[in-house]
Amino acid sequence: MNKADILIIDDEPQIRKLLEITLSSNGYQVYQACNGREGILMAANHPPELILLDIGLPDQSGHDVLKELRTWYNKAIIMLSVINSETDIVYALDHGATDYLSKPFRSAELLARIRSAIRRNEQHNLDQPLVFGNVCIDLLARTVKKNQEVLKLTSTEFKLLALFARNEGRVLTHQFILKEIWGVGFQNETQYLRVFVGTLRKKIEDNHNQPQLILTESGVGYRFH
Amino acid sequence: MNKADILIIDDEPQIRKLLEITLSSNGYQVYQACNGREGILMAANHPPELILLDIGLPDQSGHDVLKELRTWYNKAIIMLSVINSETDIVYALDHGATDYLSKPFRSAELLARIRSAIRRNEQHNLDQPLVFGNVCIDLLARTVKKNQEVLKLTSTEFKLLALFARNEGRVLTHQFILKEIWGVGFQNETQYLRVFVGTLRKKIEDNHNQPQLILTESGVGYRFH
DNA sequence: ATATGATATAAAGATTTTGTAAAAAAGCTT
DNA sequence: AAGCTTTTTTACAAAATCTTTATATCATAT
Numbered sequence: 001m002n003k004a005d006i007l008i009i010d011d012e013p014q015i016r017k018l019l020e021i022t023l024s025s026n027g028y029q030v031y032q033a034c035n036g037r038e039g040i041l042m043a044a045n046h047p048p049e050l051i052l053l054d055i056g057l058p059d060q061s062g063h064d065v066l067k068e069l070r071t072w073y074n075k076a077i078i079m080l081s082v083i084n085s086e087t088d089i090v091y092a093l094d095h096g097a098t099d100y101l102s103k104p105f106r107s108a109e110l111l112a113r114i115r116s117a118i119r120r121n122e123q124h125n126l127d128q129p130l131v132f133g134n135v136c137i138d139l140l141a142r143t144v145k146k147n148q149e150v151l152k153l154t155s156t157e158f159k160l161l162a163l164f165a166r167n168e169g170r171v172l173t174h175q176f177i178l179k180e181i182w183g184v185g186f187q188n189e190t191q192y193l194r195v196f197v198g199t200l201r202k203k204i205e206d207n208h209n210q211p212q213l214i215l216t217e218s219g220v221g222y223r224f225h
Numbered sequence: 226m227n228k229a230d231i232l233i234i235d236d237e238p239q240i241r242k243l244l245e246i247t248l249s250s251n252g253y254q255v256y257q258a259c260n261g262r263e264g265i266l267m268a269a270n271h272p273p274e275l276i277l278l279d280i281g282l283p284d285q286s287g288h289d290v291l292k293e294l295r296t297w298y299n300k301a302i303i304m305l306s307v308i309n310s311e312t313d314i315v316y317a318l319d320h321g322a323t324d325y326l327s328k329p330f331r332s333a334e335l336l337a338r339i340r341s342a343i344r345r346n347e348q349h350n351l352d353q354p355l356v357f358g359n360v361c362i363d364l365l366a367r368t369v370k371k372n373q374e375v376l377k378l379t380s381t382e383f384k385l386l387a388l389f390a391r392n393e394g395r396v397l398t399h400q401f402i403l404k405e406i407w408g409v410g411f412q413n414e415t416q417y418l419r420v421f422v423g424t425l426r427k428k429i430e431d432n433h434n435q436p437q438l439i440l441t442e443s444g445v446g447y448r449f450h
Numbered sequence: 451a452t453a454t455g456a457t458a459t460a461a462a463g464a465t466t467t468t469g470t471a472a473a474a475a476a477g478c479t480t
Numbered sequence: 481a482a483g484c485t486t487t488t489t490t491a492c493a494a495a496a497t498c499t500t501t502a503t504a505t506c507a508t509a510t
Contacts, residue, residue, distance in 0.1 A: 191500080196498095
Protein backbone atom coordinates (compact mmCIF):
# COMPACT_ATOMS: atom_id res chain seq x y z
CA MET A 1 0.00 0.00 0.00
CA ASN A 2 2.88 2.36 0.78
CA LYS A 3 4.33 2.56 -2.70
CA ALA A 4 6.73 5.46 -2.42
CA ASP A 5 8.09 6.87 -5.68
CA ILE A 6 11.83 6.73 -6.13
CA LEU A 7 13.74 8.40 -8.96
CA ILE A 8 17.09 6.96 -10.07
CA ILE A 9 19.50 9.28 -11.86
CA ASP A 10 22.42 7.20 -13.14
CA ASP A 11 24.01 6.67 -16.53
CA GLU A 12 25.04 3.04 -16.11
CA PRO A 13 22.26 0.74 -17.40
CA GLN A 14 23.42 -2.22 -15.29
CA ILE A 15 23.22 -0.20 -12.10
CA ARG A 16 19.79 1.13 -13.03
CA LYS A 17 18.57 -2.37 -13.77
CA LEU A 18 19.93 -3.69 -10.48
CA LEU A 19 18.38 -0.87 -8.54
CA GLU A 20 15.05 -1.23 -10.27
CA ILE A 21 14.83 -4.93 -9.48
CA THR A 22 15.79 -4.41 -5.85
CA LEU A 23 13.49 -1.50 -5.28
CA SER A 24 10.39 -2.58 -7.17
CA SER A 25 10.52 -6.01 -5.55
CA ASN A 26 10.31 -4.11 -2.26
CA GLY A 27 7.19 -2.24 -3.18
CA TYR A 28 8.66 1.00 -4.45
CA GLN A 29 7.59 2.63 -7.69
CA VAL A 30 10.76 3.29 -9.66
CA TYR A 31 11.46 6.01 -12.24
CA GLN A 32 14.70 6.30 -14.14
CA ALA A 33 16.77 8.99 -15.78
CA CYS A 34 20.17 8.48 -17.41
CA ASN A 35 21.58 11.99 -17.10
CA GLY A 36 21.29 15.14 -15.04
CA ARG A 37 19.06 17.15 -17.34
CA GLU A 38 16.55 14.34 -17.74
CA GLY A 39 16.61 13.65 -14.01
CA ILE A 40 15.83 17.24 -13.07
CA LEU A 41 12.94 17.33 -15.55
CA MET A 42 11.46 14.11 -14.25
CA ALA A 43 11.78 15.24 -10.64
CA ALA A 44 10.06 18.51 -11.51
CA ASN A 45 7.21 16.85 -13.40
CA HIS A 46 6.53 14.24 -10.80
CA PRO A 47 8.35 14.87 -7.49
CA PRO A 48 9.33 11.52 -5.95
CA GLU A 49 9.67 10.65 -2.27
CA LEU A 50 13.38 10.04 -2.72
CA ILE A 51 16.08 10.50 -5.36
CA LEU A 52 19.09 8.24 -5.89
CA LEU A 53 21.65 10.42 -7.61
CA ASP A 54 24.93 9.26 -9.11
CA ILE A 55 27.86 11.63 -8.73
CA GLY A 56 29.45 10.67 -12.07
CA LEU A 57 27.00 11.62 -14.80
CA PRO A 58 27.77 12.17 -18.50
CA ASP A 59 26.34 15.65 -19.00
CA GLN A 60 27.03 17.37 -15.67
CA SER A 61 28.39 16.53 -12.25
CA GLY A 62 26.01 14.99 -9.73
CA HIS A 63 27.10 17.76 -7.39
CA ASP A 64 25.61 20.35 -9.73
CA VAL A 65 22.42 18.37 -10.11
CA LEU A 66 22.18 18.18 -6.33
CA LYS A 67 22.63 21.91 -6.04
CA GLU A 68 19.96 22.62 -8.62
CA LEU A 69 17.50 20.14 -7.12
CA ARG A 70 17.97 21.60 -3.68
CA THR A 71 16.73 25.01 -4.81
CA TRP A 72 13.22 23.60 -4.70
CA TYR A 73 13.24 19.89 -3.80
CA ASN A 74 13.38 19.24 -0.06
CA LYS A 75 12.89 15.51 0.25
CA ALA A 76 15.58 12.87 0.52
CA ILE A 77 18.47 12.69 -1.94
CA ILE A 78 20.91 9.80 -1.57
CA MET A 79 24.15 10.16 -3.49
CA LEU A 80 25.79 7.22 -5.24
CA SER A 81 29.44 7.10 -6.16
CA VAL A 82 31.73 4.45 -7.61
CA ILE A 83 34.79 5.52 -5.80
CA ASN A 84 34.93 5.81 -2.07
CA SER A 85 36.07 9.39 -2.40
CA GLU A 86 35.88 11.21 0.88
CA THR A 87 36.03 14.67 -0.57
CA ASP A 88 33.10 13.90 -2.85
CA ILE A 89 31.08 12.49 0.00
CA VAL A 90 31.82 15.35 2.37
CA TYR A 91 31.06 17.87 -0.34
CA ALA A 92 27.72 16.27 -1.13
CA LEU A 93 26.65 15.96 2.49
CA ASP A 94 27.57 19.57 3.13
CA HIS A 95 25.46 20.62 0.16
CA GLY A 96 22.24 18.99 1.18
CA ALA A 97 22.57 15.33 0.38
CA THR A 98 20.63 13.19 2.81
CA ASP A 99 22.99 10.25 2.70
CA TYR A 100 25.49 8.54 0.46
CA LEU A 101 26.30 5.07 -0.70
CA SER A 102 29.45 3.82 -2.39
CA LYS A 103 29.10 1.37 -5.21
CA PRO A 104 29.16 -1.55 -5.09
CA PHE A 105 26.61 -1.70 -2.28
CA ARG A 106 24.68 -4.45 -0.63
CA SER A 107 20.96 -4.26 -1.27
CA ALA A 108 20.10 -4.71 2.41
CA GLU A 109 22.08 -1.60 3.24
CA LEU A 110 20.56 0.33 0.39
CA LEU A 111 17.06 -0.54 1.52
CA ALA A 112 17.81 0.36 5.13
CA ARG A 113 19.16 3.75 4.10
CA ILE A 114 16.13 4.36 1.91
CA ARG A 115 13.69 3.49 4.68
CA SER A 116 15.51 5.73 7.11
CA ALA A 117 15.61 8.63 4.65
CA ILE A 118 11.93 8.36 3.79
CA ARG A 119 10.97 8.13 7.43
CA ARG A 120 12.81 11.35 8.04
CA ASN A 121 10.81 13.02 5.25
CA GLU A 122 7.79 12.90 7.48
CA GLN A 123 8.82 15.88 9.51
CA HIS A 124 8.61 15.22 13.18
CA ASN A 125 7.35 17.59 15.79
CA LEU A 126 10.35 18.78 17.70
CA ASP A 127 8.52 19.43 20.92
CA GLN A 128 7.92 15.82 21.78
CA PRO A 129 10.60 13.74 23.47
CA LEU A 130 12.75 11.71 21.11
CA VAL A 131 13.45 8.16 22.16
CA PHE A 132 16.45 6.13 21.06
CA GLY A 133 16.73 2.79 22.80
CA ASN A 134 16.94 3.55 26.49
CA VAL A 135 17.85 7.18 25.92
CA CYS A 136 15.12 9.81 25.89
CA ILE A 137 15.79 13.37 24.76
CA ASP A 138 13.40 16.21 25.49
CA LEU A 139 14.48 19.13 23.34
CA LEU A 140 12.11 21.57 24.95
CA ALA A 141 12.79 20.72 28.56
CA ARG A 142 16.47 20.32 27.67
CA THR A 143 16.68 17.08 29.57
CA VAL A 144 18.15 13.73 28.68
CA LYS A 145 17.17 10.55 30.45
CA LYS A 146 18.83 7.17 30.31
CA ASN A 147 16.78 4.38 31.80
CA GLN A 148 14.47 7.00 33.34
CA GLU A 149 17.34 8.74 35.12
CA VAL A 150 18.15 12.34 34.27
CA LEU A 151 21.68 12.71 32.93
CA LYS A 152 23.83 15.68 33.66
CA LEU A 153 25.09 17.13 30.39
CA THR A 154 26.95 20.36 29.86
CA SER A 155 25.47 22.92 27.52
CA THR A 156 27.76 21.97 24.65
CA GLU A 157 27.17 18.28 25.18
CA PHE A 158 23.44 18.83 25.03
CA LYS A 159 23.64 20.97 21.91
CA LEU A 160 25.68 18.26 20.22
CA LEU A 161 23.33 15.47 21.25
CA ALA A 162 20.31 17.49 20.14
CA LEU A 163 21.92 18.03 16.76
CA PHE A 164 22.50 14.31 16.40
CA ALA A 165 18.99 13.46 17.54
CA ARG A 166 17.38 15.86 15.11
CA ASN A 167 19.32 14.20 12.30
CA GLU A 168 18.88 10.58 13.21
CA GLY A 169 20.28 8.13 10.73
CA ARG A 170 22.02 10.77 8.72
CA VAL A 171 25.74 11.34 8.39
CA LEU A 172 26.80 14.74 9.68
CA THR A 173 30.20 15.87 8.49
CA HIS A 174 32.78 17.19 10.94
CA GLN A 175 32.63 20.58 9.31
CA PHE A 176 28.87 20.75 9.51
CA ILE A 177 28.77 19.81 13.18
CA LEU A 178 31.54 22.23 14.09
CA LYS A 179 29.78 25.02 12.25
CA GLU A 180 26.47 24.28 13.97
CA ILE A 181 27.80 23.98 17.51
CA TRP A 182 30.85 26.23 17.66
CA GLY A 183 30.08 28.54 14.77
CA VAL A 184 31.87 29.51 11.59
CA GLY A 185 35.61 29.69 11.99
CA PHE A 186 35.77 26.48 14.01
CA GLN A 187 35.32 24.13 11.05
CA ASN A 188 38.82 22.74 11.41
CA GLU A 189 38.80 22.09 15.15
CA THR A 190 38.01 18.41 14.67
CA GLN A 191 39.71 17.59 17.95
CA TYR A 192 37.01 19.48 19.91
CA LEU A 193 34.51 17.16 18.34
CA ARG A 194 36.46 14.04 19.23
CA VAL A 195 36.67 15.09 22.85
CA PHE A 196 32.98 15.89 23.10
CA VAL A 197 31.83 12.81 21.23
CA GLY A 198 33.98 10.90 23.70
CA THR A 199 32.32 12.37 26.79
CA LEU A 200 28.87 12.03 25.26
CA ARG A 201 29.48 8.39 24.50
CA LYS A 202 30.56 7.75 28.08
CA LYS A 203 27.33 9.25 29.28
CA ILE A 204 24.76 7.79 26.90
CA GLU A 205 26.22 4.58 25.53
CA ASP A 206 25.86 1.32 27.42
CA ASN A 207 29.40 0.42 26.46
CA HIS A 208 31.38 3.34 25.13
CA ASN A 209 33.91 1.06 23.49
CA GLN A 210 31.21 -0.31 21.23
CA PRO A 211 29.01 2.68 20.52
CA GLN A 212 25.48 1.90 19.39
CA LEU A 213 24.14 5.44 19.18
CA ILE A 214 26.93 7.70 17.95
CA LEU A 215 28.65 5.87 15.12
CA THR A 216 31.79 7.17 13.52
CA GLU A 217 32.04 7.40 9.75
CA SER A 218 35.77 7.52 9.34
CA GLY A 219 37.04 10.38 7.26
CA VAL A 220 33.58 11.90 7.00
CA GLY A 221 31.82 12.50 10.29
CA TYR A 222 29.36 10.86 12.65
CA ARG A 223 25.99 9.20 12.37
CA PHE A 224 23.41 8.94 15.15
CA HIS A 225 21.23 5.92 15.16
CA MET B 226 -20.94 12.45 28.43
CA ASN B 227 -17.67 14.37 28.62
CA LYS B 228 -18.19 16.44 25.51
CA ALA B 229 -15.55 19.11 25.84
CA ASP B 230 -15.97 22.21 23.67
CA ILE B 231 -13.19 22.94 21.21
CA LEU B 232 -12.89 26.11 19.17
CA ILE B 233 -11.04 26.02 15.84
CA ILE B 234 -9.61 29.28 14.53
CA ASP B 235 -8.33 28.67 11.00
CA ASP B 236 -9.00 30.24 7.63
CA GLU B 237 -8.59 27.13 5.48
CA PRO B 238 -11.98 25.42 4.99
CA GLN B 239 -10.43 22.02 4.22
CA ILE B 240 -8.46 22.04 7.45
CA ARG B 241 -11.53 23.09 9.43
CA LYS B 242 -13.55 20.32 7.81
CA LEU B 243 -10.87 17.75 8.53
CA LEU B 244 -10.56 18.87 12.12
CA GLU B 245 -14.29 18.90 12.62
CA ILE B 246 -14.70 15.35 11.38
CA THR B 247 -11.79 14.07 13.47
CA LEU B 248 -12.85 15.85 16.64
CA SER B 249 -16.60 15.39 16.56
CA SER B 250 -16.21 11.72 15.81
CA ASN B 251 -14.22 11.56 19.02
CA GLY B 252 -16.92 13.09 21.13
CA TYR B 253 -15.85 16.72 21.14
CA GLN B 254 -18.23 19.60 20.47
CA VAL B 255 -16.62 21.70 17.75
CA TYR B 256 -16.98 25.44 17.09
CA GLN B 257 -15.33 27.19 14.16
CA ALA B 258 -14.05 30.64 13.33
CA CYS B 259 -12.27 31.61 10.11
CA ASN B 260 -10.30 34.61 11.33
CA GLY B 261 -8.81 36.12 14.45
CA ARG B 262 -11.51 38.67 15.23
CA GLU B 263 -14.31 36.12 14.94
CA GLY B 264 -12.34 33.62 16.99
CA ILE B 265 -11.80 36.01 19.86
CA LEU B 266 -15.50 36.92 19.89
CA MET B 267 -16.62 33.31 19.91
CA ALA B 268 -14.15 32.43 22.67
CA ALA B 269 -15.46 35.34 24.74
CA ASN B 270 -19.12 34.45 24.24
CA HIS B 271 -18.72 30.81 24.99
CA PRO B 272 -15.30 29.93 26.46
CA PRO B 273 -14.26 26.48 25.21
CA GLU B 274 -12.11 23.90 26.97
CA LEU B 275 -9.45 24.21 24.30
CA ILE B 276 -8.64 26.40 21.30
CA LEU B 277 -6.88 25.25 18.12
CA LEU B 278 -5.31 28.38 16.70
CA ASP B 279 -3.66 28.71 13.30
CA ILE B 280 -0.63 30.98 13.12
CA GLY B 281 -1.35 32.14 9.57
CA LEU B 282 -4.68 33.95 9.66
CA PRO B 283 -5.99 36.45 7.10
CA ASP B 284 -6.74 39.40 9.39
CA GLN B 285 -3.99 39.19 12.03
CA SER B 286 -1.14 36.90 13.08
CA GLY B 287 -2.02 33.95 15.26
CA HIS B 288 0.68 35.17 17.63
CA ASP B 289 -1.29 38.36 18.22
CA VAL B 290 -4.52 36.45 18.71
CA LEU B 291 -2.73 34.28 21.25
CA LYS B 292 -1.48 37.34 23.09
CA GLU B 293 -4.94 38.88 23.23
CA LEU B 294 -6.63 35.65 24.30
CA ARG B 295 -4.11 35.15 27.05
CA THR B 296 -5.11 38.41 28.74
CA TRP B 297 -8.20 36.65 30.05
CA TYR B 298 -8.39 33.08 28.72
CA ASN B 299 -6.34 30.61 30.77
CA LYS B 300 -7.25 27.24 29.33
CA ALA B 301 -5.40 25.28 26.67
CA ILE B 302 -4.41 26.85 23.34
CA ILE B 303 -2.73 24.63 20.75
CA MET B 304 -1.07 26.45 17.88
CA LEU B 305 -1.23 25.14 14.31
CA SER B 306 1.07 26.14 11.50
CA VAL B 307 2.07 24.92 8.08
CA ILE B 308 5.73 25.52 8.57
CA ASN B 309 7.74 23.65 11.13
CA SER B 310 9.64 26.75 12.18
CA GLU B 311 11.52 26.49 15.42
CA THR B 312 11.38 30.20 16.07
CA ASP B 313 7.60 30.14 15.72
CA ILE B 314 7.40 27.22 18.12
CA VAL B 315 9.58 28.84 20.73
CA TYR B 316 7.85 32.19 20.36
CA ALA B 317 4.38 30.70 20.73
CA LEU B 318 5.30 28.54 23.70
CA ASP B 319 7.00 31.47 25.39
CA HIS B 320 3.85 33.51 24.99
CA GLY B 321 1.48 31.12 26.60
CA ALA B 322 0.66 28.49 23.99
CA THR B 323 -0.01 25.13 25.58
CA ASP B 324 1.31 23.10 22.71
CA TYR B 325 2.18 23.24 19.06
CA LEU B 326 1.43 21.14 15.99
CA SER B 327 2.73 21.49 12.45
CA LYS B 328 0.47 20.79 9.53
CA PRO B 329 0.12 18.28 8.06
CA PHE B 330 -0.45 16.30 11.24
CA ARG B 331 -1.64 12.80 11.88
CA SER B 332 -5.00 12.70 13.60
CA ALA B 333 -3.78 10.25 16.24
CA GLU B 334 -1.16 12.72 17.30
CA LEU B 335 -3.60 15.60 17.30
CA LEU B 336 -5.99 13.69 19.54
CA ALA B 337 -3.20 12.71 21.92
CA ARG B 338 -2.09 16.32 22.23
CA ILE B 339 -5.64 17.46 22.85
CA ARG B 340 -6.22 14.88 25.55
CA SER B 341 -2.98 15.84 27.21
CA ALA B 342 -3.75 19.56 27.03
CA ILE B 343 -7.24 19.16 28.47
CA ARG B 344 -5.89 16.96 31.23
CA ARG B 345 -3.39 19.65 32.08
CA ASN B 346 -6.23 22.20 32.09
CA GLU B 347 -7.93 20.35 34.86
CA GLN B 348 -4.78 20.03 36.87
CA HIS B 349 -3.84 23.64 36.44
CA ASN B 350 -7.30 24.87 37.22
CA LEU B 351 -7.41 23.13 40.55
CA ASP B 352 -4.87 25.59 41.89
CA GLN B 353 -3.90 23.10 44.48
CA PRO B 354 -0.74 23.64 46.46
CA LEU B 355 2.31 22.24 44.72
CA VAL B 356 4.47 19.96 46.81
CA PHE B 357 8.15 19.31 46.23
CA GLY B 358 9.78 17.23 48.92
CA ASN B 359 9.21 19.07 52.17
CA VAL B 360 8.40 22.35 50.41
CA CYS B 361 4.79 23.26 49.71
CA ILE B 362 3.86 26.16 47.44
CA ASP B 363 0.36 27.62 47.37
CA LEU B 364 0.14 29.84 44.30
CA LEU B 365 -3.28 31.20 45.22
CA ALA B 366 -2.55 32.06 48.84
CA ARG B 367 0.98 33.12 47.83
CA THR B 368 2.51 31.19 50.68
CA VAL B 369 5.39 28.76 50.88
CA LYS B 370 5.80 26.25 53.67
CA LYS B 371 8.80 24.18 54.55
CA ASN B 372 8.15 21.37 57.00
CA GLN B 373 4.74 22.94 57.73
CA GLU B 374 6.32 26.25 58.70
CA VAL B 375 5.48 29.34 56.68
CA LEU B 376 8.51 30.93 55.05
CA LYS B 377 8.90 34.64 54.61
CA LEU B 378 9.71 35.41 50.99
CA THR B 379 9.94 38.79 49.30
CA SER B 380 7.74 39.43 46.31
CA THR B 381 10.50 38.79 43.79
CA GLU B 382 11.59 35.65 45.56
CA PHE B 383 8.05 34.31 45.43
CA LYS B 384 7.60 35.17 41.78
CA LEU B 385 10.80 33.36 40.98
CA LEU B 386 9.90 30.30 43.00
CA ALA B 387 6.44 30.19 41.45
CA LEU B 388 7.97 30.34 37.99
CA PHE B 389 10.23 27.43 38.85
CA ALA B 390 7.39 25.43 40.36
CA ARG B 391 5.15 25.92 37.36
CA ASN B 392 7.92 24.62 35.10
CA GLU B 393 9.11 21.67 37.09
CA GLY B 394 11.64 19.47 35.35
CA ARG B 395 12.41 21.74 32.45
CA VAL B 396 15.38 23.95 32.04
CA LEU B 397 14.57 27.64 32.12
CA THR B 398 17.16 29.85 30.47
CA HIS B 399 18.56 32.90 32.23
CA GLN B 400 17.04 35.09 29.56
CA PHE B 401 13.62 33.54 29.89
CA ILE B 402 13.56 33.88 33.67
CA LEU B 403 14.80 37.47 33.58
CA LYS B 404 12.18 38.35 31.00
CA GLU B 405 9.42 36.74 33.04
CA ILE B 406 10.35 38.22 36.40
CA TRP B 407 12.00 41.55 35.60
CA GLY B 408 10.59 42.15 32.12
CA VAL B 409 12.09 42.77 28.71
CA GLY B 410 15.28 44.78 28.82
CA PHE B 411 16.63 42.89 31.81
CA GLN B 412 17.65 39.79 29.84
CA ASN B 413 21.32 40.42 30.49
CA GLU B 414 21.16 41.05 34.23
CA THR B 415 22.19 37.52 35.08
CA GLN B 416 23.70 38.66 38.34
CA TYR B 417 20.26 39.56 39.72
CA LEU B 418 19.31 35.98 39.14
CA ARG B 419 22.37 34.61 40.89
CA VAL B 420 21.68 36.68 43.97
CA PHE B 421 18.02 35.70 44.13
CA VAL B 422 18.64 32.04 43.43
CA GLY B 423 21.14 32.24 46.27
CA THR B 424 18.68 33.65 48.79
CA LEU B 425 15.94 31.29 47.65
CA ARG B 426 18.22 28.32 48.10
CA LYS B 427 19.10 29.40 51.60
CA LYS B 428 15.43 29.52 52.43
CA ILE B 429 14.08 26.38 50.79
CA GLU B 430 16.96 23.96 50.44
CA ASP B 431 17.93 21.65 53.28
CA ASN B 432 21.57 22.23 52.48
CA HIS B 433 22.15 25.17 50.20
CA ASN B 434 25.60 23.93 49.25
CA GLN B 435 24.06 20.85 47.66
CA PRO B 436 20.82 22.11 46.16
CA GLN B 437 18.17 19.46 45.53
CA LEU B 438 15.39 21.72 44.26
CA ILE B 439 16.94 24.51 42.23
CA LEU B 440 19.60 22.90 40.06
CA THR B 441 21.97 24.94 37.98
CA GLU B 442 22.53 24.15 34.32
CA SER B 443 25.80 25.84 33.68
CA GLY B 444 25.83 28.13 30.69
CA VAL B 445 22.09 27.79 30.21
CA GLY B 446 19.93 28.44 33.23
CA TYR B 447 18.24 26.64 36.11
CA ARG B 448 15.99 23.65 36.53
CA PHE B 449 13.55 23.03 39.36
CA HIS B 450 13.04 19.47 40.38
C1' DA C 451 53.95 -6.93 9.43
C1' DT C 452 54.72 -2.06 9.38
C1' DA C 453 53.64 2.53 8.33
C1' DT C 454 50.25 5.95 7.88
C1' DG C 455 46.31 8.61 8.77
C1' DA C 456 42.37 9.00 11.48
C1' DT C 457 40.20 8.52 15.81
C1' DA C 458 39.93 8.00 20.96
C1' DT C 459 41.26 8.97 25.74
C1' DA C 460 43.34 11.21 29.58
C1' DA C 461 44.90 14.86 31.92
C1' DA C 462 46.80 19.55 32.40
C1' DG C 463 46.02 24.41 31.63
C1' DA C 464 43.00 28.34 30.65
C1' DT C 465 38.76 30.43 30.63
C1' DT C 466 34.13 31.10 31.67
C1' DT C 467 30.43 30.74 34.64
C1' DT C 468 28.53 30.61 39.13
C1' DG C 469 28.07 31.50 44.23
C1' DT C 470 28.50 34.48 48.28
C1' DA C 471 29.07 38.32 51.01
C1' DA C 472 28.56 42.79 51.78
C1' DA C 473 27.98 47.62 50.53
C1' DA C 474 25.17 51.03 48.12
C1' DA C 475 20.86 52.48 46.41
C1' DA C 476 16.01 52.56 46.24
C1' DG C 477 11.36 51.90 48.27
C1' DC C 478 8.12 51.79 52.02
C1' DT C 479 5.98 52.80 56.36
C1' DT C 480 5.14 55.40 60.03
C1' DA D 481 12.81 62.27 57.80
C1' DA D 482 14.21 57.97 60.30
C1' DG D 483 14.20 53.30 60.25
C1' DC D 484 13.13 49.37 58.06
C1' DT D 485 12.95 46.08 54.01
C1' DT D 486 14.08 45.02 49.49
C1' DT D 487 16.66 45.42 45.32
C1' DT D 488 20.79 46.52 42.76
C1' DT D 489 25.90 46.75 42.49
C1' DT D 490 30.43 45.47 43.31
C1' DA D 491 34.12 42.43 44.29
C1' DC D 492 36.15 38.23 44.80
C1' DA D 493 36.34 33.15 45.65
C1' DA D 494 34.87 28.68 44.00
C1' DA D 495 33.31 25.55 40.68
C1' DA D 496 32.43 23.94 36.27
C1' DT D 497 33.46 23.82 31.57
C1' DC D 498 36.25 24.28 27.53
C1' DT D 499 40.63 24.06 25.12
C1' DT D 500 45.01 22.23 24.41
C1' DT D 501 48.58 18.91 24.50
C1' DA D 502 50.27 14.43 24.69
C1' DT D 503 49.77 9.81 23.91
C1' DA D 504 47.28 5.54 22.84
C1' DT D 505 44.35 2.92 19.75
C1' DC D 506 42.38 1.52 15.57
C1' DA D 507 41.80 0.66 10.58
C1' DT D 508 43.72 0.38 6.16
C1' DA D 509 46.84 -0.11 2.52
C1' DT D 510 51.35 -1.21 0.93
